[in-house]
Amino acid sequence: MMEVFMDKPSGMFDRDFEWAELSRFATYSAPEATLGVVSGRLRQGKTFLLDALTTATGGFMFTGTETTEADALRQFGDALAAYVGEPTPFRFVNWEEAIARLLRIATTGPTVAVIDEFPFLAKASPALPSIIQRALDPTAQRGNTPVRLLLCGSALSFMGRILSGNAPLRGRAGLELVVPTLDFRLAARFWELDDPRTAALTNAVVGGTPAYRREFAQGDTPAGADDFDSWIIRAVLNPGRPLFREGRYLLAEEPELHDTTLYHSVLAAIADGNHNRGGIASYLGRKSTDLAHPLAVLQDVGMITHEQDAFRRNRSAYRIAEPLLAFYHAVMRPAWGELERPGRAPNVWRRLQPTFRSKVVGPHFERICREWTRWYCEPGTLDGHPSTVAGGTVPDPANRTAHEIDVAAFGHDETGREQLLAIGECKWNDIMGLGHLQRLDRIRDLLRAREGVNAQSTRLLLFSGTGFSDDLCAVARRDPTVQLVDLSRLYTGA
Known part of the structure; x- marks a missing residue:
């Protein structure tokens, strides 16, 4: 079956991946009702995305509130009746009736139905996920139409649980979309x-x-x-x-x-x-x-x-x-x-x-520097591709101290063995000089002597929000294993 992808609204910034996935889900041509889940932290634009989707497809959108089950059913009945053009509101006795009616609204083809702030409804009606599960069960699909039901919420712990373990909706979703925060x-x-x-x-x-x-x-x-x-x-x-x-x-x-x-x-x-x-x-x-x-x-x-x-x-x-x-x-x-x-x-x-x-x-x-090292550093910056980047602490037994490392990038060599690609130090308000380089060089020596750490080709990264001394710049020009990263490179480097 071929999906029809919709043009992203002109006023929407980025979110190309999210829109493509929502578009794919919304236009999926199978005859049965299907389920999708959209989550993400507060204020990330989930509702904006889903409102744009329902506007583009002529779909239905309902936003839950913190209220009782009876009041939520009343609000839902009002909204659904208005959407399908009924002259009087629906008065559902329970959520079984409400969800059954919702899954019959796609009379002319695949139709998007969004329930936003789903955790509020489930808090008042704990059985709601199970009710949706039963309504989507293949044995119950006879009365359903091709509704593309999207459940959305910002309560990350709750949204993570509804599709995990033995949760009723586990294995039912054809879309699990997390809307992330924009990176730097x-x-x-x-x-x-x-x-x-x-x-x-x-x-x-x-x-x-x-x-x-x-x-x-x-x-x-x-x-x-x-x-x-x-x-x-x-x-x-x-x-x-x-x-x-x-x-x-x-x-x-x-x-x-x-x-x-x-x-x-x-x-x-x-x-x-x-x-x-x-x-x-x-x-x-x-x-x-x-x-x-x-x-x-x-x-x-x-x-x-x-x-x-x-x-x-x-x-x-x-x-x-x-x-x-x-x-x-x-x-x-x-x-x-x-x-x-x-x-x-x-x-x-x-x-x-x-x-x-x-x-x-x-x-x-x-x-930001760790994020740049993981996702944005230019080819050739490291002797390999970073798979994980974190901060760390390196013991220095001889001097009875420990050294804090702001950036440690790990990857794998051609044999699949883990190797330490780089260690780095970050200074926002300091001009970095040879002393910073010597400190990193000393830590690299400690790591090379440490059993279980492959640090033979480890490079040294120095990040500064202010700049670098002339003598440090001279070393970096001669030695490609020393990389200087300023704000311009963080934000505009390829």
Whole structure:
């Protein structure tokens, strides 16, 4: 069977892959009803995509709300009756009736039906996934029409569970689409920021969430490096703008997070530089074992990541996944009472800029550098293709210390054996010189002497947001195993 792919709407930025997959699913010509699942973190444009899809195909879209089962059925009956042209609303007794009627709306061919904010409906009606499963069962398809049913939600833990393990809908979906956050290069294009330094600073605050430019900032973007501080004051630290309270609301909108005070405290500890469970527990004055559940929940809902140390398997690091949360906890939360008073933002921002550089921009720059190494570094930068990139810690027994590595890129040689392609150091606000190179060279020697690490062809990467000394540049020109990566190369290199 041939699918018919639809042209992407002209106002849609990027999302080529997502639109192609939705288009394929929507135009699939099989006669039976089919199921798809769309998920992703808050504010990534899922509803925008699905609204565009239903508009383009003449489909049906219903958005769930936090309400009772009876009220949800009433709202659904109203919306479905209006869609099919019934003069009076449907009054469904239960969801079995409602889903059965929904799956009969495709009278002229494949028809898209979207249920957005599906977790809200399932919370009020826990049996709803099972009801949909039974309705889609081949033995129940006799009354169905070729409806292309899409369930959408931002509650990542819930959306991940509905298709996993023994869940009723396991194996039923013909589409499992996750709408991701824009990466740092796409975010720069989306915000129309041509200056790499301004782009990196902006990304450290708002990340790649599309809604923060369109709905929250209403198109207000930094005009350049000289305007960045003014933009922070007028668009982010301004109590009259939506971005001001977004760091608080993000947690409040997650149904899995019941005690938001505890979760905010955990995020504050991570933002302050505590990346392991012991450090977080010490910051909060709690036992390490008390944090297993809140850390797991924050990870499940996509607020934090848990990253394995590249060189020490018994070590790992928790990091905040949403830049605006890191900015809120490092910069805004400690000065919240002052920031709520109009006119105080300029003084607060001047005072907290060192904190912003060290606690927000520095760690975020490291993240961008790891992302560049994994996905964007030019051919020839490394002696091989990177399969994993992470940070790590290298013990130095002779000096009774350990060295932090910001970037460690691993790949495989022609025999399939893992090899360490590169190690790197990232400095946002420092001009890097020979001392930085010598440090990396010393760490490479330690790794070459370590059993189980193939570091013979490891290259040295130096990332700087400020620049490099002349003598370091001279070494890099002579030695291709030394790679210097500035902001221009991060954002525009092939």
